[in-house]
Amino acid sequence: MDLHVSLSARGDLSGEIYRQIRCAILERRIRAGDRLPSSRDLARTLRVARMTVVVAYERLAGEGFLVTRVGAGTFVSDQLIRSRSLVAPTATARSPSRCIEQRESVGPVGRGRDSTHSRSLRARSVWDTIPLPSVFARPARYDFRSGVPDLAMFPHRAWRRAMSRALGADVTSTGAYADPAGHHGLREAIARHIGVARGVRATVDDIVVTAGTQQALDLIARVLLEPSDRVAVEDPGYVMPRRLFATLGVRVSGVPVDGEGVVVESLPHDARLVYVTPSHQYPTGVSMSLARRVALLAWAERRDAVLIEDDYDTEFRFDGRPVESLQSLDRNGRVIYVGSFSKTLLPTLRVGFLVAPAPLRAALVKARFVSDWHGALPIQSAIARFIEDGEFARHLRRMRRVYAARREAIVDTLSRTFEAELRVVPSTAGLHVAAVACHASVERMAEVARRAADLDVAVQELAWFAHDVPSTPGLVLGYGSIAEDQIGEGLRRLRDCFV
Numbered sequence: 001m002d003l004h005v006s007l008s009a010r011g012d013l014s015g016e017i018y019r020q021i022r023c024a025i026l027e028r029r030i031r032a033g034d035r036l037p038s039s040r041d042l043a044r045t046l047r048v049a050r051m052t053v054v055v056a057y058e059r060l061a062g063e064g065f066l067v068t069r070v071g072a073g074t075f076v077s078d079q080l081i082r083s084r085s086l087v088a089p090t091a092t093a094r095s096p097s098r099c100i101e102q103r104e105s106v107g108p109v110g111r112g113r114d115s116t117h118s119r120s121l122r123a124r125s126v127w128d129t130i131p132l133p134s135v136f137a138r139p140a141r142y143d144f145r146s147g148v149p150d151l152a153m154f155p156h157r158a159w160r161r162a163m164s165r166a167l168g169a170d171v172t173s174t175g176a177y178a179d180p181a182g183h184h185g186l187r188e189a190i191a192r193h194i195g196v197a198r199g200v201r202a203t204v205d206d207i208v209v210t211a212g213t214q215q216a217l218d219l220i221a222r223v224l225l226e227p228s229d230r231v232a233v234e235d236p237g238y239v240m241p242r243r244l245f246a247t248l249g250v251r252v253s254g255v256p257v258d259g260e261g262v263v264v265e266s267l268p269h270d271a272r273l274v275y276v277t278p279s280h281q282y283p284t285g286v287s288m289s290l291a292r293r294v295a296l297l298a299w300a301e302r303r304d305a306v307l308i309e310d311d312y313d314t315e316f317r318f319d320g321r322p323v324e325s326l327q328s329l330d331r332n333g334r335v336i337y338v339g340s341f342s343k344t345l346l347p348t349l350r351v352g353f354l355v356a357p358a359p360l361r362a363a364l365v366k367a368r369f370v371s372d373w374h375g376a377l378p379i380q381s382a383i384a385r386f387i388e389d390g391e392f393a394r395h396l397r398r399m400r401r402v403y404a405a406r407r408e409a410i411v412d413t414l415s416r417t418f419e420a421e422l423r424v425v426p427s428t429a430g431l432h433v434a435a436v437a438c439h440a441s442v443e444r445m446a447e448v449a450r451r452a453a454d455l456d457v458a459v460q461e462l463a464w465f466a467h468d469v470p471s472t473p474g475l476v477l478g479y480g481s482i483a484e485d486q487i488g489e490g491l492r493r494l495r496d497c498f499v
């Protein structure tokens with residue numbers, strides 16, 4: 001098959017190959033079942049290293065666009081025949097990057113024709129771009145994945161007590177349905193907690209309990225955004241908001257991050273909403289400087305934009321004075337503060353919250369109401385009791401010690417034995433550290449991560465979090481899921497992957 005890929009001489013070649021093939025599949029220039037050239041042949045044609053093509057093919061396979069049959073070659077996945085919702089071939093003339101933005105923002109028009117299925121049964125094409133997580137995969141023995149707390153150290157007994165009380169009297173004392181803003185006692189507890197720990201200004205009436213950060217972002221987007229709006233996200237950054245915003249049909253732009261946080265001068269002038277993680281940038285770990293916070297707030301005021309402050313894991317702070325939250329510095333009510341119990345308790349509880357600025361409060365509560373009314377009240381009530389009884393604070397104190405020791409072990413080993421390969425990005429909080437490659441390319445780091453997986457070590461590549469900005473070669477190492485006494489062996493194995 002004659003696959004056309006055009007590469008400019010610089011930048012992330014693997015990423016460019018990945019994007020162009022993905023685009024060609026989505027626009028049906030290559031179809032389900034088509035066989036792709038071997039990585040060797042394509043590498044020869046494009047005059048790039050074979051590994052550059054292998055990395056692109058593997059990423060496409062990971063997202064379900066390609067399948068590899070041993071001995072037969074690499075093919076466009078048959079599953080794409082079944083989805084039957086690809087964009088029309090008329091988009092062929094568009095440049096690859098436009099193809100991605102167009103496809104992600106495509107509304108109810110502009111989809112391909114399909115004679116077999118009725119139009120009404122066709123999902124919008126943007127859903128083809130959303131991969132499902134491989135949550136059922138067996139975790140690696142040395143699990144350095146980021147973003148997951150230690151499930152084994154969750155205080156199950158205390159939680160069961162809180163849950164059983166919540167399922168008793170609390171259930172009968174609330175009506176059949178309750179306030180969409182969430183459990184009153186939990187909202188009081190949250191307002192107190194973030195007031196003390198993060199200086200966030202909030203009363204019980206400002207808090208809306210949500211199903212995690214993800215639903216908080218969904219409610220905010222649905223309340224604020226029109227389809228023509230632009231949202232800016234950090235790049236590299238957390239992929240979930242990016243995906244969520246794309247499914248809502250808005251334009252999503254990645255904005256670079258430096259040692260002080262998101263680069264304010266690079267924000268698109270027409271961004272209506274900006275999503276940031278100032279306390280512990282995900283994934284680099286950088287804490288946004290005070291000067292940058294002030295500049296970002298001033299920018300938002302000038303541009304009439306709204307800022308989302310995702311403060312997802314700063315309960316685990318190990319060093320230094322916490323920089324004030326963006327929300328507490330904001331004098332104009334432009335910041336929506338968002339928090340989660342996914343790191344402090346369990347991600348599977350699906351409980352988070354947002355602090356609504358006064359003008360948006362009513363709409364945000366209504367958005368929760370039309371979405372799922374109020375989520376599971378017994379769980380919210382149990383968390384409230386857990387906090388009131390002091391169990392939450394006790395659990396946080398314990399986990400802070402545990403994570404601090406793991407973090408120190410990782411940072412110490414990386415600084416001592418990986419000094420020629422990796423430079424740890426300074427950070428003081430959270431459940432992961434990032435390390436930038438001293439010399440290696442993005443492709444090389446992909447190879448390291450792959451070899452690590454073969455040795456039962458799970459690490460993430462920094463490049464995986466990139467959006468529009470060229471990827472930075474490096475690794476992200478989480479310590480939520482790995483016991484301290486396994487870190488040494490895990491990193492020894494990782495060390496072997498650089499040889």
Ligand SMILES: Cc1ncc(COP(=O)(O)O)c(C=O)c1O
Nearest residue numbers: 147212213214238282312340342
């Ligand atoms: C940057 C960031 N924000 C928030 C969360 C938590 O999201 P949720 O509350 O939806 O589980 C995560 C989880 O990994 C994260 O990485």
